[in-house]
Amino acid sequence: MKILYFAWLRERLNRNEEDVAPPAEVTTVGDLIDWLAESDEAATLAFEKRHLIRAAVDGRLANHQTSIAGAATVALFPPMTGG
Amino acid sequence: MEVIVTADAFDPGEEANAFMARTAGAGAAVTFTGIVRSKAEDPILALELECYVELAESQIAAILAEAARRFSLIDATVIHRHGRLVPGEPIMQVMTAAPHREDAFRGAQFLMDYLKTDAPFWKKEVTASGERWVEAKKEDDAARERWE
Numbered sequence: 001m002k003i004l005y006f007a008w009l010r011e012r013l014n015r016n017e018e019d020v021a022p023p024a025e026v027t028t029v030g031d032l033i034d035w036l037a038e039s040d041e042a043a044t045l046a047f048e049k050r051h052l053i054r055a056a057v058d059g060r061l062a063n064h065q066t067s068i069a070g071a072a073t074v075a076l077f078p079p080m081t082g083g
Numbered sequence: 084m085e086v087i088v089t090a091d092a093f094d095p096g097e098e099a100n101a102f103m104a105r106t107a108g109a110g111a112a113v114t115f116t117g118i119v120r121s122k123a124e125d126p127i128l129a130l131e132l133e134c135y136v137e138l139a140e141s142q143i144a145a146i147l148a149e150a151a152r153r154f155s156l157i158d159a160t161v162i163h164r165h166g167r168l169v170p171g172e173p174i175m176q177v178m179t180a181a182p183h184r185e186d187a188f189r190g191a192q193f194l195m196d197y198l199k200t201d202a203p204f205w206k207k208e209v210t211a212s213g214e215r216w217v218e219a220k221k222e223d224d225a226a227r228e229r230w231e
Contacts, residue, residue, distance in 0.1 A: 004135070006135055007133050007205035007207075007216055008216045010133075024173070029097035056135070056138050059137055059138055059231075060141075061142065078136070078219075079220070080086060080202060080203050080204060080205065080219065081199070081216075081219050082132075082139075082175075082198050082200075082201075082202040082203070082204030082206075083195055083197060083198040083199035
């Protein structure tokens with residue numbers, strides 16, 4: 001599964017993307033965030049305000065309850081500030 | 084309906100003229116242009132707009148389809164830039180065409196309110212005192228929620 005990061009989340013993690021293989025019990029976007037947050041100290045800090053993290057699963061906006069079963073790409077990012 | 088997500092500069096007047104030329108029979112056309120502003124207290128040297136291009140294109144297309152349905156728009160276009168911009172440059176432009184002005188205005192407002200909160204762009208201000216990510220505003224969420 002490919003994870004894409006944007007804006008300050010990308011900067012805090014110091015990577016644009018990564019390939020990960022989460023364990024079977026990681027079934028939702030929220031589970032994925034919790035699991036990624038445990039990977040290292042930078043990730044723990046980057047995901048500290050987890051309620052601010054928005055997501056898209058395979059190119060569709062999602063929320064923390066959205067399933068990631070079978071997903072190829074999950075994007076994680078802060079609240080959007082377009083317009 | 085047209086979505087243009089681009090790193091290139093655009094000419095707001097040319098775009099508006101082209102849009103009006105192809106929607107000439109509509110009766111009403113509204114154009115809104117967003118422009119990079121500076122701040123007196125801490126002048127902005129540049130605005131860096133990060134974008135998730137694939138999602139931006141599909142999200143804006145979905146928002147356009149919803150606007151067309153709600154406001155009987157005959158046509159609509161959204162242009163949104165990403166990359167490094169300087170104050171005074173146009174960031175984005177929304178154009179709507181409808182039989183009557185009320186729908187053209189409301190359609191443009193709806194599009195603007197949704198683009199603020201639901202299109203995957205992130206703004207970073209570069210000033211003499213440093214760089215900072217622009218935080219999402221509660222007013223923008225409230226502006227969008229009034230359409231729900």
